[in-house]
Amino acid sequence: MAEDLQKKVAELKDQGNRALTSGNTQEAIRLYGEAIKIDPTNHVLYSNRSAALAKASNYELALVDAEKTVELKPDWVKGFSRKGTALSFLGRHEEAKMAYEEGLKLDPENQQLKDGVKDAQAHLTGPAGSQPIGGNPFAAPGIMKRIEMDPRTKGFLAQPDYMEKLKQLQQNPQALGNHLQDPRIMTTLSVLLGVDLQQAREEDMDQRSSPPAKDEPEPMEEEEEEELTDAQKEAKEEKKKGNEAYKKKDFETAIQHYDKAIELDADDITFLTNKAAVYFEMDRLEDCIKESEKAIERGREVRSDFKLIAKAFFRIGQAYFKQENYKDAITYYNKSLTEHRTPEALKKCQEAEKLRKEREENAYVDPEKAEEEKALGNDLFQKGDYPNALKHYSEAIKRNPQDPKLFSNRAFCYTKLAEWQLGIKVSPL
Secondary structure: OOHHHHHHHHHHHHHHHHHHHHOOHHHHHHHHHHHHHHOOOOHHHHHHHHHHHHHOOOHHHHHHHHHHHHHHOOOOHHHHHHHHHHHHHOOOHHHHHHHHHHHHHHOOOOHHHHHHHHHHHHOEEOHHHOEEOOOOHHHOOOHHHHHHHOOOOHHHHHOHHHHHHHHHHHHOHHHHHHOOOOHHHHHHHHHHHOOOHHHHHHHHHHHHHOOOOOOOOOOOOOOOOOOOOHHHHHHHHHHHHHHHHHHOOOHHHHHHHHHHHHHHOOOOOHHHHHHHHHHHHOOOHHHHHHHHHHHHHHHHHHOOOHHHHHHHHHHHHHHHHHOOOHHHHHHHHHHHHHHOOOHHHHHHHHHHHHHHHHHHHHHHOOHHHHHHHHHHHHHHHHOOOHHHHHHHHHHHHHHOOOOHHHHHHHHHHHHHOOOHHHHHHHOOO
């Protein structure tokens, strides 16, 4: 490019930067556009225009420019930050998280990208945070692969009417109301959300039809009647007596009956899980864990129903939760969810994750170190080294999240980096 054209591009870019900083986004968009006409391969111009378009709430075009930035300069971190921002504003949080993570592969310590991942993750729910809250699960990335890999839905892909309905839902999630009577669609939604919707619906109906119990211990396992031997019948009677004692909180008697049931029929692991539940109520948590582990081991040997195995894992998770050992509680809740997904286990797992995170954050708090990080950030800010100043302000916030000045400093730093949306989102003021 001729020197005079390079100079013109630089002038237009500087004018656009000034317009953007002063809040005149439309003028900034125009100026960056003029510069792009002269130098259509300049990735910085597309990046800057993407920022201006995002600030003007034109997120679709902001995404187009961000993707062009990545295309022109795939090893430039800022392009992935722009892409993640646009996707986040479009409500495509899973894709936004992926964009930020791609950027982190290039610069693992980039605080803007870390904050972007955190913000995107906060909008996600479902297994491992896979589905966007309020988004369209039918339009999430990789859904065709998930449908193909799940045996419950794999066969649907060969049915033309199903594929047509799926296409409609990808384009318009509001059309779901028209397809609720199609069991294939409900099964697909269960797969995409990672929740057994039929079971959740049945449990909800059960809760509505009966008033909540008051101060009742955890319910015991019950099964349908089947062809039983005399020993099995006797074991069931002992279990029934154990359940009655349990409901009366006569725990020692309950244990005696469950032990007799186990002697009579060692293959029914509900006797073990019920006994574990008694230990849980008695705060004998280590015994609760041991009995649940016995149930899992025996259940694997005799190929018990996976729902019973899941219940045993859940009991272990409950015991660890009661001990405030949230790390192990999460491990066993997830094992339970792997065997059989229930709303109760999912809720408890999320609760444990929240409590563990709060504990870790509180343990990290140190106001003195926060002041040290703030001072380092201020020094770098004065020198114009905004990316490194941002790192120190973020570290200071982790050390003292109750100091609003730290959020204010970081928000101001974001504005210097043309990341207004992150400055707004992460500031509590």
